[in-house]
Amino acid sequence: MKLIKQETIRNNTGWAYVVQRGQRIRISGRTIVDFVAFNHSNLQDRFDQERTKGSQDKLFLTKGDFLATKANRPMLRIVEDTYTEGTHDMEKGMCSTSSYQIKAKLGKLDQYQEQPLGEVPDHGCWENLTEALKPWGIAREDIPNPFNIFMTMEIDGKTGKLAHTAIRPSKTAYVELEAEIDCLIGISACPDITVGGKPVDVMVYEE
Amino acid sequence: MKTITQDTIPSNTGRTYMVKKGQHIRVSGKSIVDFVPFAYPNLRERFDQSRTKAFHRRIFISTGDYLISKFNNPMLKIVEDTYKEGTHDLQRGTCNGRRWRMLEAQGAEALKPYAHRNITKLPDHGCWENLTEALKPYGVAAEDIPSPFNIFMTLEIDGKTGEMRDTTMRPKETAHVDMIAEMDCLLAISACPDMQVGGKDIDILLYEAD
Numbered sequence: 001m002k003l004i005k006q007e008t009i010r011n012n013t014g015w016a017y018v019v020q021r022g023q024r025i026r027i028s029g030r031t032i033v034d035f036v037a038f039n040h041s042n043l044q045d046r047f048d049q050e051r052t053k054g055s056q057d058k059l060f061l062t063k064g065d066f067l068a069t070k071a072n073r074p075m076l077r078i079v080e081d082t083y084t085e086g087t088h089d090m091e092k093g094m095c096s097t098s099s100y101q102i103k104a105k106l107g108k109l110d111q112y113q114e115q116p117l118g119e120v121p122d123h124g125c126w127e128n129l130t131e132a133l134k135p136w137g138i139a140r141e142d143i144p145n146p147f148n149i150f151m152t153m154e155i156d157g158k159t160g161k162l163a164h165t166a167i168r169p170s171k172t173a174y175v176e177l178e179a180e181i182d183c184l185i186g187i188s189a190c191p192d193i194t195v196g197g198k199p200v201d202v203m204v205y206e207e
Numbered sequence: 208m209k210t211i212t213q214d215t216i217p218s219n220t221g222r223t224y225m226v227k228k229g230q231h232i233r234v235s236g237k238s239i240v241d242f243v244p245f246a247y248p249n250l251r252e253r254f255d256q257s258r259t260k261a262f263h264r265r266i267f268i269s270t271g272d273y274l275i276s277k278f279n280n281p282m283l284k285i286v287e288d289t290y291k292e293g294t295h296d297l298q299r300g301t302c303n304g305r306r307w308r309m310l311e312a313q314g315a316e317a318l319k320p321y322a323h324r325n326i327t328k329l330p331d332h333g334c335w336e337n338l339t340e341a342l343k344p345y346g347v348a349a350e351d352i353p354s355p356f357n358i359f360m361t362l363e364i365d366g367k368t369g370e371m372r373d374t375t376m377r378p379k380e381t382a383h384v385d386m387i388a389e390m391d392c393l394l395a396i397s398a399c400p401d402m403q404v405g406g407k408d409i410d411i412l413l414y415e416a417d
Contacts, residue, residue, distance in 0.1 A: 050300035155366030
């Protein structure tokens, strides 16, 4: 194993990096991680929640499953997933200043009240990813909805209810992905206001 | 009621319409409709499935609910929804020829999901191509077409296992979804080939309420 890059992403900040085809990226943490990817040879071809769900007929990804681009191209494959308490999310977008503001305005912040809510953060994952991806000239509206690692939602397929939970890894867990094409990766250590965000460890390596 | 535009979108084609704030659009049909709004004139503000679901804390939307943009702004509000047999979808993207060609390359399995219809060949194009073509005059790239509000597309979803399955559940008789624009919008609409049941033409009515 040859280590290429190691990084700790502080809570409520973002980071971006290019992972070459065949390399692996391991993301370790205990709270939500917003993970986005772009086809490095065509940054307009982005990770796509719907293509990923649609082509595998499932809402949740785990070991063996792949992340697909809008052009239906498998971009990364999950080769390891040690999170066993819950599932990863592909329903939600990124938390953001505007999403907090709109919820505060409409009195909807109570949905996070698993524990007393302190101050609403002045920014969220959308702003973190926008900042991290700036060197690649990616506009904020072109940041796709992420693969939300460790974000466990309660979904009722009959009523359609989509609720936050406080289910997260009880000990540090990781998801490891292998790049099937060269990918620009954007990662945000989510403020995860349901449980309180923690730093996220990232390791890129070659077998 | 003042009719602004009345139109029929033939099966497996797409069209665009401009709707001004306060105007209504009624989409009537018996098979899937891929419905994609953009803010006008800032076409970079697009409809967003995830924002829409997060806003309502629900994976389905119906009467009283909003279509939300990536910037967290309400774009349209559903004022009437006569589809009672099932739900509309916010999980899938657009069907597309590109994916069908990929599946065909893998062999006969490609037709398996449609075995009940005795289909021998997949269409050469789908909603993604229809929307791309319809949006060309506005300079919207194929990659920038967001995943739609998939009207009349009823999926079976298991919230525990995450299994997501197509169904043949559709309106028995023509149903409609009526929306009022909360901002000026460019709407791109595709009458889906709807491989599960066979796509039909879709009727569009743009009007101003009294």
